[in-house]
Amino acid sequence: MNRSPLHGIHEALNARMLPFAGWEMPIQYEGIVAEHRAVRNGAGVFDISHMGELLVSGADAGRALNGLLTNDVSALSVSEGQYTLMLSEEGGVIDDLIIYRSGESSYFLVVNASKVEEDVKWLRSHLTEGVSLDDRSESLGAVAVQGPESVALWATLEPGCPLPPRNGIAEYEGGLILCRTGYTGEDGFELFAPTELINGYFQRILDAGAAPCGLGARDTLRLEKGYPLNGSDLDKDHTPLEAGLGFFVKLGKAEGFTGSAALLEQKAAGIDRKLVGIAMTGKAPPPRHGYEVRDEEGEAVLGELTSGSLSPGLGLGIGLAYLPVANAVPGTEVTIMVRDRPFPARVVKKPFL
Amino acid sequence: MNVPDHLRYADSHEWIDPSTPDAALIGISDHAQAELTDVVYLELPEVGRIVGKGEAFAVVESVKAANDIYAPVSGEIVEVNEALAEAPEPVNEDPYGGGWMVKIKLSDSGELESLHDAGSYREQIS
Structure with a gap:
């Protein structure tokens, strides 16, 4: 430890x-x-x-990173940063991170603690010659x-x-x-x-x-605020398009990025599930990770909560879940199962507050 | 930590008032509420339920986690503190008063002997 x-x-x-x-x-x-x-x-x-901190530098660092991350690294001026994602070839999320352009050809990456090793391995195996990675975690x-x-x-x-x-x-x-x-x-x-x-x-x-x-x-x-947590709301089985993070995915980048082919295909076909906000509609136990989400009648299983908690600001239970797009429209009534008992809830817009 | 002398305590931090075995008040200790912090939801049993010593009969939820509450003795639940279902704050603010959870009719008052007195409970949590 x-x-x-x-x-x-x-x-x-x-x-x-x-x-x-x-x-x-x-x-x-x-x-x-x-x-x-x-x-x-x-x-x-x-x-x-x-949290992990990685310094990637070298004359070609910007171009190399742009091919590995979903957002547009080339849009960053020195001292600017952006939220971005690192994907598998299949378009699943390996990690979400913030990348800062700390110098003309150096980049400071702040990554999730649980993913430092995996990120470093992934980056090292994909970075081109002349680009160095310094794990400063x-x-x-x-x-x-x-x-x-x-x-x-x-x-x-x-x-x-x-x-x-x-x-x-x-x-x-x-x-x-x-x-x-x-x-x-x-x-x-x-x-x-x-x-x-x-x-x-x-x-x-x-x-x-x-x-x-x-x-x-x-x-x-x-x-x-509806921010996803990697490992709970984001994982390799879900793409950033399903997670509602399309704003941070620049599919128009000329040279593409790891996972972009899979995302283009998914975008053309249309996504069939989406990460949505869910709020309890009455007095209920706090919703928690793993609780089942069912339809309004409490019969058909639609998915499960990837995050859940009492919202101290709203005074009611809130959570996130991947639901079929047909059930993902704000206002849709759903049921959260808590210890085998049904509690009414509703799909709501994010952020909750 | 407040550990009133007149109560008995379970290893799992519930207290019981032994002076009224036909309707003994049960709650969780000051130590337990401090460990849980921020109780936001309480699930209480039905009146009339028969519980065995050590059986989970209620769930107390903090922001972070759900925790079972165990019956310190065997018996029948004869009353529950309905007010806590609406507003559970007394569990934190007044654990030996307004934070009482149920009244139980003991089926075997001899079980009280197996519980901690205040002195030995103080040792357990120190």
């Missing part, structure tokens, strides 16, 4: 720790609902040291500061290191990297620094008033 460089602070804060993607990570400190609200209303700070610690007050908080802490604009990246002396992104739907940033420096940043951000937040709140925050 990997330990975050911030482990000592988590223990001092009495965090509840759980294994996640091979890492022992804080699931919560005060409580998921309190932490969720701190991010929606103020500022919260998450340890995301488990072990040498970098990372925190995400999220919430409407996070930007002002940083400005008072480090006025000399301004944040980049939305989706951008900025690098400073000492190996500090700031990215203006997040996974909560709020303004904020992700901070990457050498592991020996990350404790100092985390502590100072806490001292400045950000609430420590665990992976539990990270999950409810992202779910309210």
